[in-house]
Amino acid sequence: MIRKTFFINKYDYGKNVVDLNEYVISFGTNCNLGCEYCYLKFSKTPTIPVIYKNYQKLEEEAKVLFSNSDRELFYFNLGETTDSLLTEKHFEFLQKIIEIISFLAKKYKKFCYIELRTKTNNILKLNKNLFFENMKLIYASSLSLNETIKKFEHNTATLNQRIESLKFAESLGFYLAIRLEPIIIYPVYGIKYEDIIFSVENIIEKYKSLIKLVLETINLKKIHSITMSTLRLTKKQFKILKERKSKLCFFEMFLCQDAKFRYSRPIRTTIYNKIIEFIKSTNDEILKKTLLSFEFDYIWQDCNLKIKKLTDVKDETQNC
Secondary structure (H helix, E strand, C coil): CCCCCCCEEECCCCCCECCCCCEEECCEECCCCCECCCHHHHCCCCCCCEECCCHHHHHHHHHHHHHCCCCCEEEEECCCCCCCCCCHHHHHHHHHHHHHHHHHHHHCCCEEEEEEEECCCHHHHCCCCCCCCCEEEEEEEECCCHHHHHHHECCCCCHHHHHHHHHHHHHCCCEEEEEEEEECCCCCCCCCHHHHHHHHHHHHHHHHHHHHHHHHHCCHHHEEEEEEEECEEEHHHHHHHHHCCCCCCCCCEEECCCCEEEECHHHHHHHHHHHHHHHHHHCHHHHCCEEECCCEHHHHHHCCCCCCCHHHCCCCCCCC
């Protein structure tokens, strides 16, 4: 399929949401992993996953972007409009994109981070190291609790498979990103105040165990960043899912400035703060690489986090 609109776009986070300074490369559209909350299921997109083959257009856009910018560092997300590693064809085209970006980055004296984000373990099918000049490849795994995966992420890899894939990606030379997105309150044990408190505390404790397992499995020096965000739903999503009596439609969700339904501010800040405290107690250096995603500046302030971008995150071998 031929892409007629732009391949490369500055990420639009929404009204008053903190910008993490990344660009999206939309090399494909849609996904068949069946995540119940995925915005693509509620958008005007092809009904089956497609890959856009006119990469010459992408190359021209990248030339314009690099040649017209004084900035030296770019962060590209290749897992927003489709799962980066959905099929072998996806990965084949990814390699072509990476080659293009690497060549142009060297030509225009830029340095790029390329994030491949996935809920699969398809990287296990890859049997070669990848190295390109003027860039770092980041393997980003979206990590969810097993209960969430079974209930809402139907055709995706299990949590253990995703963690195993992180370790394998590390062996191939990738840098790693942990994406705790979206954090979903499930199961919910009732509608009384004490029920809500228990449900939230239960989720927090399980995420602590998840994080502990991940940090014990991978080389911490290979971590580029950890991001976290709680579930958010568009008005259309919320209406349809509520009509379907989906467990995603938590009764403590409110419409925010960016026209998305989210958990209440106290619930979100409680979840973030407890996870941040745990990360700090485990490894203070990792905390420096921890960011909120799709959140407002006042939530960052509630969590005593200094606002930073993905391009601000420093690692041991950054050479730009």
